[in-house]
Amino acid sequence: MYVRNLKVSNNPLLRCAVLMLMVIVMLPWLLVTSASAAAADEQTKPVSAAGGAVYIVEAKKTVEAGLESFLKRAYKEAVEANAERVVLVLNTFGGRVDSAEGIGELIRTSKVPTTVFVEGKAVSAGTYIALNAEHIVMQPGSTIGAAAVVDGSGELIDNPKTISFWTGEMMEAARLHGRNPDYAAAMTDVNASIELKEIGRNKASGDILTLTATEAEKAGYADHVADSVQDTIQWLGLEGRTQIPIEPSWAENVASWLTSPVIVTLLLILGIAGIAIEMLMPGFGVPGIIGIASFILFFFGHYVAGFAGQESVLLFVLGLVLLVSELFIPSFGILGTLGAISLVSGVVTASHDAVTALYALLIAFVAATIIVYVMAKKFSHRGIWNKFILRDKLSTEQGYVSNPSRDTLVGRTGITLSPLRPAGAVDLDGERLDVVTDGRFIGAGISVVIVTVEGARIVVKETNPSHNE
Structure with a gap:
């Protein structure tokens, strides 16, 4: 890279500055680019000038924050275009409760009424989303229910407060459009035993209710059974309206x-x-x-x-x-x-x-x-x-020697030039050496032998103790 040619790698401060500069430049550029792409995408979408269009919005994925954000955009477009109806195509195993609540509120408060078309399954959090819609239309063979709260690993949460809260949310969503809240409770509360007369079977403690399209229609949880979105639009009496499909962009x-x-x-x-x-x-x-x-x-x-x-x-x-x-x-x-x-x-x-x-x-x-x-x-x-660490060394390989090696002196004899009390001087073949004894006194002119060399410390002893003064 050209950065190496500038020798940035040799300067930590410059290297960090380059990192910061890249973050500062790249992040805003990418965000502006994505916003511009989204704006261009908006301009290419067909809009019904006279209003009364049917917006077909697909939600065929896990219920999570990204889906919630996409649906907010879709409903905003529908409101701005004075759409007559949103057909929300739902096919999901569920997902996050908080995202489901946000989507449910979006559907409830929108000026444009929603019809949910269950294409395959709307279980768990998907059931809550469907219950907030004015109409629920189900495809033959599709299912709805199994809305008990689970943790990240799919295990049922048995916290009474959590179960009570979510059961209440589901029952209230069912009441919005006159649906029997007992079925919502049966889909949510694993511990409840509930009589379900309309479908000819009861929900026992330990079970979670899931309804087929036929059962949902009997229970009032499906207003109609249709093979496709077009059949649903025809059932709504909106077959002559402009249909505007809304799908997630690549960025979304x-x-x-x-x-x-x-x-x-x-x-x-x-x-x-x-x-x-x-x-x-x-x-x-x-x-x-x-x-x-x-x-x-x-x-x-x-x-x-x-x-x-x-x-x-x-x-x-x-x-x-x-x-x-x-x-x-x-x-x-x-x-x-x-x-x-x-x-x-x-x-x-x-x-x-x-x-x-x-x-x-x-x-x-x-x-x-x-x-x-x-x-x-x-x-x-x-x-x-x-x-920040000094690693330079004056090594022998580089020609530096702190003290000459004197290990070869061990065993050699010399004559004391001065009394050793215990330190003094010794003549060793004409070379004057500073030496010490093991603590004993040795007079001058006495023959001594070198017994130990420890760096610069040379230890001697008397060769003939009889001469000791």
């Missing part, structure tokens, strides 16, 4: 995938780990690119889904700048703390659910810490910390 489809909890957590892990590794280890390369790309995708998905605004991006970029500044400006942790708060705030405010975002951040931080630790151990010789 991508955003729906990017805002799923698993992908969000993965992007945060890669983003945190990638940028941390790039800042701690010299050489702008793959980790930095992956980190920047991960955060760009995170904010792109949440921006297109309608959750993130420019303030979220600014908070995040400010957080990164403050964290990097902490590496070079002594602030006793103030800049680092403010940076961490700003970064977390940017991610949380960009998310559909603050609690889920905090959990994702916690998991991502722990995982990223492990990744960075492993990489730092493996490439410790390349870390930024080496900039």
Whole structure:
């Protein structure tokens, strides 16, 4: 890359500045591009000038934040076009309760009435969505129900408060258009025993009710059974109206995938780990690119889904700048703390659910810490910390010798030039040496032998103790 030619990799401050510049430039550019694409997409859609159109909106996916965002756009268009009816084509195994509640409120409060066409299945959260519509039309062989609350692994939640709350929500949605709320309770409360006369069978404790199209029609949970959307429109008496299909754009489809909890957590892990590794280890390369790309995708998905605004991006970029500044400006942790708060705030405010975002951040931080630790151990010789450690050595290989080696002196004899009390001087074949004894006194002119050499310390003893004075 050209960055290497500029020798940015040799300067941690410049390398971090390049990272920040890329984030600051790329994020707004990508967000503006996606907004422009969405605007262009809006201009190409047919609009009924006289009003009275039927908007056909497909919801054939998991109930989650991305679907909620798409349906908000679709209903907004329908209202602005004075549409006569929204036919919501529903085919889902369910999903998030909070998203289902948001979609249910959207359907209830819309000025344009909704007819749900169940194409296959509308179970769990999908049932709640359908119950908020004015009409429910089901395809032969389709099902509705099984709306008990489950956790992320699909296991039933047996918390009485949670069951009571969700059962109440389902029953109230059923009452909106005169449907028997007992069936909604039977679809939700696993512990209830409910008599269901219309379909000729009862719901026992431990079971969850699911209705076929035929049973739903008998119970009043389906107003009609039709083979297709066109048959549904004909049953509504709207076959002569302009039909405007609304489908998710490519950006909304991508955003729906990017805002799923698993992908969000993965992007945060890669983003945190990638940028941390790039800042701690010299050489702008793959980790930095992956980190920047991960955060760009995170904010792109949440921006297109309608959750993130420019303030979220600014908070995040400010957080990164403050964290990097902490590496070079002594602030006793103030800049680092403010940076961490700003970064977390940017991610949380960009998310559909603050609690889920905090959990994702916690998991991502722990995982990223492990990744960075492993990489730092493996490439410790390349870390930024080496900039602050003096590693130059004056080695023998480079021609430096601190003290000459005197191990060869052991066993040689000499004559004391001065009394050793216990230190003194010895003549060794014409060379004067400073020596010590083991603590004994040795007079001058006495023959001694070198017994130990420890660096510059030379230890001697008398060769003939009888001469000791």
